[in-house]
Amino acid sequence: MGAAAARASCCIVCGTAAPERIERLLLSLATASPHVLVYLVDDARHPGLAALAGRYGVHYRRQPDWPGHARIHNRVLREAAGAGSAYHLLLRPDIGLPVDAVARMVAYMEQHLDVGLLAPRVQGPDGRLVPMCSLLPGPLELLLGRCFPLLHRSSGRLARYQLHASGYSRVMDVPVPTACCLLMRMETLLRAGMFDERFLLRFDTVDLARRTARIARTVFVPHVTVVRDPAHVGGGWRVRSACWWRRCVSAWRYFNKWGWLHDGERDRINARALRQLGPAQGRQDGVIPAGTDVAG
Structure with a gap:
């Protein structure tokens, strides 16, 4: 990957993913990106992950409690920044990486110095597009x-929120990128203030993206594709119930911070994104009514 790769780092929060899934991902990173500094965070007390990390020469960090992904990522970001990392990749364990994915993402950011966050195209194991980018959220x-x-689906509001009109076939500036595979410029992150640790479950990325938009671009690139297979990540009804409650609490905190029905910055950022998609998506005088869009 060259000089840029040597200054890149990656964080994988394991969650309930099977160790076999983690090993496949580590093998992919070791093969394609041998110079990337990898941090493996064990937040579910998986036996054998420490040994697995040692086998692949990555940094193992055990997280005995669950403070939320924002706090976990901030700890790793500070460590990676101290180690000289210029780019940092957030990577979920249910993602499959092509051999050249990281190199191409870093190369794009090297060529476009105004980009602070970069998201690739995400598809399922069947090859179908998974629309993971979105507008900024609103309570309605x-x-x-x-x-x-x-x-929500039949009215077309979901399609507009997830930017379906783009077809995800072109480079575009997006208000909120996917968090399952997200490359971040370290300098931009530090200027934006990193993650707000009050937010969980997508809202941490939403909050970071809108603060980043004040100083840099958040870009989706279709020429880099990763595969997401959620079947590899477990979680029963107790996990889903806890996630639902945490999402509600996080949404409440987010809208208290940025505004519920009145959020002028949200309107401007969303309107700018919709104008890229053509007049049909940017109608209503190019402005989205407050409270129109949400985190999925």
Whole structure:
């Protein structure tokens, strides 16, 4: 990967993913990106992960409690920044990486110095697109998505929120990128203030993205594709129930910080993103009514 690769780091928070899935990911990183500084965070007390990390020469960090991904990532980011990392990759354990994915993402950011966050195209194991980028969230859309999902989908609001009109076939500036595979410029992160540790479950990325938008671009690139296979990551009904509650608490904190019905910055950022997609998506005088869009 050259000089840029030597200044890149990566964080994998293992969660409930099977150790076999983690090993496949580590093998992929070791093969394609041997100079990337990898941090493996064990937040579920998996037996054998420490030995696995030692086998692949990556940094193992055990997390005995669960303070949230934002706090975990901030700890790793500080360590990676101290080690001289210029780019940092957030990587979920359910992602499969092509051999050249990291190199191409770093190369794009090297060529575009105004980009602070970079998200690749995500597809499922069947090759179908998984639309993971979105507009900034608003409470109305969050309520519709949770309580009336069929109406949310049939009305076209979900498609607009997830930027379907783009076809995910071109480079575009996005208000909120995917967090499952996200390359970040370390300098931009430090200037933006890193993650707000009050937020969990997607809202930490939403909050970071809108603060980053004040100083740099957040870009989606279709020419780098990764594969997401959630079947590799477990979690029963207790986990899902806890996630639902944490999402509600995080949403409440997020809207208290940025505004519920009145959020002018959200309107401007979303309107700018929709204008890229053409007049059909940017109607209503190019402005999205406050409270229109939510985190999925």
